[in-house]
Amino acid sequence: MSYRLTHETPDALEAINQVLASSITAWQLSDRLYRLSVNAYRYRHSDWIDHQFYGLRDENNTLVAILVVNEDGSDLPDDHRCLQIQGLFIRSEDQRRQLGSRLIHETVQVALNQSLEIVLVKAHESAVSFFEHHGFHRIPITDEVRDYPYRLVRSVI
Numbered sequence: 390m391s392y393r394l395t396h397e398t399p400d401a402l403e404a405i406n407q408v409l410a411s412s413i414t415a416w417q418l419s420d421r422l423y424r425l426s427v428n429a430y431r432y433r434h435s436d437w438i439d440h441q442f443y444g445l446r447d448e449n450n451t452l453v454a455i456l457v458v459n460e461d462g463s464d465l466p467d468d469h470r471c472l473q474i475q476g477l478f479i480r481s482e483d484q485r486r487q488l489g490s491r492l493i494h495e496t497v498q499v500a501l502n503q504s505l506e507i508v509l510v511k512a513h514e515s516a517v518s519f520f521e522h523h524g525f526h527r528i529p530i531t532d533e534v535r536d537y538p539y540r541l542v543r544s545v546i
Contacts, residue, residue, distance in 0.1 A: 390447055392488065394495050397442035397455070399434045404452040405442060406431050412478035430476070432457070440475060443495060445488055454479040456492045458499060464509060464540055465528070471507040471542070472500040493523045500545045512539045
């Protein structure tokens with residue numbers, strides 16, 4: 390199956406949140422935690438103010454994966470211009486098809502097109518190895534209170 394990258398608009402909000410909800414089912418949460426997580430991660434129209442939304446759509450134009458990014462280097466130890474991955478979600482039935490790898494490749498291209506130097510992600514502990522496999526390196530913790538423990542970066546230049 391082939392997929393195409395699209396720049397998503399707020400008109401796709403419902404489909405985006407459906408992909409997100411489906412993706413979270415793979416996290417093996419209790420029903421209660423699943424409901425809480427979906428609500429916490431759900432996107433709103435106001436998120437387009439400072440985020441860019443990209444989707445992978447299949448041959449039927451169905452949204453199967455989303456990538457949400459913004460330009461934010463506040464979590465970096467140096468003053469670098471960076472593209473931060475805020476969300477990377479793949480419908481549960483489309484996982485294990487290399488779509489995550491495709492979205493990482495697309496993230497690097499977006500960063501290059503915007504003349505940014507680095508891609509940053511604050512990953513869930515279970516996703517660290519995925520990002521390391523794609524060339525990301527962990528940022529050392531310097532402030533135990535402030536620093537998120539699973540911050541990873543990848544240079545794009």
